[in-house]
Amino acid sequence: MQSNLINKADKWYMDTYSQFPLIITSGSGSIVFDDKERAYIDFTSGIGVSSVGYGNQGLTKAIKEQAENITHISNLYYNKPAAILAERLCSLTKMEKVFFANSGAEANEGAIKLARKYSFDKYGKNRNNIITLKQSFHGRTITTLAATGQDHFHKSFYPFTEGFKYVIANDIDDLRRQVDDSVCGIMLEAVQGEGGVYPLEKDFVKAVETIAKEKDIAIIFDEVQCGIGRTGAMLGYENFNIKPDIISLAKGLGGGVPIGAFLCNEKMSKVLGPGDHGSTYGGNPLVCAAANEVINQVSQEGFLESVKSKGEYIRNYITDWQNENIVSIRGMGLMIGIELRETIKVKDVQEKALEEGLLILSAGGNTIRLLPPLNISDNEINMGLIILKDILKDGVL
Numbered sequence: 001m002q003s004n005l006i007n008k009a010d011k012w013y014m015d016t017y018s019q020f021p022l023i024i025t026s027g028s029g030s031i032v033f034d035d036k037e038r039a040y041i042d043f044t045s046g047i048g049v050s051s052v053g054y055g056n057q058g059l060t061k062a063i064k065e066q067a068e069n070i071t072h073i074s075n076l077y078y079n080k081p082a083a084i085l086a087e088r089l090c091s092l093t094k095m096e097k098v099f100f101a102n103s104g105a106e107a108n109e110g111a112i113k114l115a116r117k118y119s120f121d122k123y124g125k126n127r128n129n130i131i132t133l134k135q136s137f138h139g140r141t142i143t144t145l146a147a148t149g150q151d152h153f154h155k156s157f158y159p160f161t162e163g164f165k166y167v168i169a170n171d172i173d174d175l176r177r178q179v180d181d182s183v184c185g186i187m188l189e190a191v192q193g194e195g196g197v198y199p200l201e202k203d204f205v206k207a208v209e210t211i212a213k214e215k216d217i218a219i220i221f222d223e224v225q226c227g228i229g230r231t232g233a234m235l236g237y238e239n240f241n242i243k244p245d246i247i248s249l250a251k252g253l254g255g256g257v258p259i260g261a262f263l264c265n266e267k268m269s270k271v272l273g274p275g276d277h278g279s280t281y282g283g284n285p286l287v288c289a290a291a292n293e294v295i296n297q298v299s300q301e302g303f304l305e306s307v308k309s310k311g312e313y314i315r316n317y318i319t320d321w322q323n324e325n326i327v328s329i330r331g332m333g334l335m336i337g338i339e340l341r342e343t344i345k346v347k348d349v350q351e352k353a354l355e356e357g358l359l360i361l362s363a364g365g366n367t368i369r370l371l372p373p374l375n376i377s378d379n380e381i382n383m384g385l386i387i388l389k390d391i392l393k394d395g396v397l
Contacts (some may be wrong), residue, residue: 005035016099020354027054030376033361035218038271041384042359045373048193048225048335051252052297053373059255059293066289073285075278081288090296093247095263099272100283104224104250105139107260110277111246112143112185115218116163118271119184122216128218130185131178133169135195135364138187138222147187150195150364170204179211185218185246186211190332193225196365197330197337205240212245216270219244224260225335228252229298229374232308232333240330252374255294259287298374307333307374310381314370317385325392334376338368340392349391358387 023035031055032042045051050254052059066081073079086098102108112130119127126208132138134149145153146160154160167181168174169192179186186208192198212219221244226236230252233239237247245268248293250260260282264271281287297303311333318329318338327339340346353360363369368388372381 004277005378006329020351022354023076029055030373030380038357040354040357040359041380041387043370043372043384044359044361045252046082046256047361048230048251048371049254050256051228051230051374052294053254053375054256056255056297058297059290061148062289062293063257063286064258066286069285071284071286072281072335074280075283079283079285081292082283085288085292085295088292089249089261089263092295092299093263094243094265095247096266096269098261099261099265099277099279100288101250101260101279102258102281103139103260104222104248105141105144105260106145106279107224107248107250108138108187108222109141111187111220111222111248111262113145113277114246114262114268114271115185115220117276118218118268121271123184127182128163129182129186130163130187131165131167131175131183132187133189135169135192135198136166136187136189136222137192137194139224141342169198170201172204172207175204175207175211179215179217183215183217185220186239187220187222189222190226190231190239191335192364193369193371194363195333195336196339196363196367197369199330199332200240202240209242218246220246220248223247224250225371226332228294229304229307230335230371231332232304232311234298234304236332253291253294254287255290257287258293259284279307288383303374310334310376310378311336311376314381314385318388321389321393323393325379331370334370334372334374336370337363338370340366340368342366344392352391353387356387356391358384360388 024032025035026033030042031039033039089098099110116128132147132149136149138144138147143161147165165178167178221237223235227249237244246261246264254261315329325344330337361369
């Protein structure tokens with residue numbers, strides 16, 4: 001059965017993913033099961049998407065109840081789950097307006113459009129550059145690939161959207177050199193997830209804030225991976241005591257169903273008018289009902305503190321047995337990077353972990369990336385860390 005299904009998929013899928021030979025059929029908590037009913041501890045949560053785990057009763061109930069009523073209605077009309085979610089997200093983020101999309105890339109596209117239109121309306125057409133950071137990742141559309149500050153993404157798909165400049169993360173001097181009268185926005189991730197799990201430094205973020213305020217440049221925080229509790233704060237930017245103009249959300253917001261959003265402050269709230277932007281599925285009642293339940297759970301008292309404490313526990317655990325195979329450990333909350341020495345390949349570690357019943361991710365810079373569900377249990381954490389420790393100890397690879 002397994003070989004037939006994998007052969008079928010390999011025959012008909014485009015060759016865009018390097019998939020492991022594993023068929024996931026179900027899940028419970030932070031454990032997933034394959035078609036042979038073997039269990040795997042999941043330190044990936046669908047690349048940060050399944051934020052409240054698998055088989056979550058509250059989430060399942062919310063999706064089921066909404067599916068029994070209506071799953072989709074166009075944006076020509078209002079729907080209750082979307083209106084409730086809009087109010088809650090604006091309240092949580094202290095933003096003024098929200099637009100619902102379907103993915104992180106779409107949310108970032110909308111954020112870029114908003115920043116450029118604000119500048120165009122106020123300053124004219126020659127002020128349209130967006131500064132992003134080297135080693136950043138903002139999506140896989142043509143525009144968000146152009147926004148991504150990694151050279152290996154900038155090939156094969158020319159011409160890319162123009163209007164992006166790249167700054168070395170945490171380099172204030174480089175930032176100042178790149179900011180000129182052509183810049184309308186600066187786009188940041190609190191932690192560069194795909195780029196290697198590199199948190200930004202507070203001094204750098206505060207410098208961005210100072211320069212942006214002086215020059216009326218939009219501060220855009222890409223919260224696609226960092227947002228909705230992942231760093232131990234509801235939004236990643238809260239770790240820096242900063243108030244951006246625009247933020248983007250996706251991944252963990254839906255808990256497993258596809259949703260994206262971008263929000264803006266009062267200054268930007270009137271920039272987009274009817275026809276300036278749109279999305280057929282944006283604000284879909286089914287996914288908004290799911291997102292409302294995710295917000296219910298992540299907003300519970302003590303939830304974010306537990307994310308922080310679990311992240312600290314994992315980092316301390318790894319530090320305690322760190323050996324020559326590990327170069328560094330970094331991250332925030334339950335967004336953790338373990339950089340390996342060059343002679344050990346992350347792909348090999350992933351394959352060995354899979355054999356032992358653990359799912360882990362990779363990131364740039366020969367780094368293991370851990371993104372477990374935010375409500376992972378202490379027991380599940382310990383089981384996964386024991387497997388990882390055994391793999392990375394001297395002589396195993």
